[in-house]
Amino acid sequence: MPRPRKMRTVxxxxxxxxxxxxxxxxxxxxxITIGIDEYESIRLIDLEGLTQExxxxxxxxxxxxxxxxYSEARNKIASAIVLRKWxxxxxxxxxxxxxxSPYCGALGCNGNGRGLGQGNGKGPGQGIGRRLRENNQx
Numbered sequence: 001m002p003r004p005r006k007m008r009t010v011x012x013x014x015x016x017x018x019x020x021x022x023x024x025x026x027x028x029x030x031x032i033t034i035g036i037d038e039y040e041s042i043r044l045i046d047l048e049g050l051t052q053e054x055x056x057x058x059x060x061x062x063x064x065x066x067x068x069x070y071s072e073a074r075n076k077i078a079s080a081i082v083l084r085k086w087x088x089x090x091x092x093x094x095x096x097x098x099x100x101s102p103y104c105g106a107l108g109c110n111g112n113g114r115g116l117g118q119g120n121g122k123g124p125g126q127g128i129g130r131r132l133r134e135n136n137q138x
């Protein structure tokens with residue numbers, strides 16, 4: 001019997017769940033589905049600039065699991081873009097952050113599952129704005 005999947009902690013649910021090419025109808029035969037955990041790994045690593053190790057700590061899973069989730073997410077996003085398919089975000093074994101994690105409010109946590117950009121005010125600067133400021137100071 002396989003080991004049960006560990007729930008992945010995510011800090012926010014995506015506001016938009018479907019993204020697609022202009023002029024292409026959304027139908028079941030032209031959709032690629034990306035899980036919420038895959039979406040979160042892309043957000044934390046590519047948008048927020050976290051390392052895979054930091055992302056793993058924030059999502060409460062192993063770094064090797066993050067590596068696998070991240071790789072699969074990038075592959076799906078590339079396929080959606082190149083093949084002009086719709087990308088739909090849904091599903092996955094996830095639990096929302098509720099402010100009790102030591103990483104809540106820091107390193108890209110955008111607010112207790114309340115939605116993009118609302119923040120919880122627990123950390124110095126938040127999300128992409130903090131990373132952009134850090135990069136501009138270098």
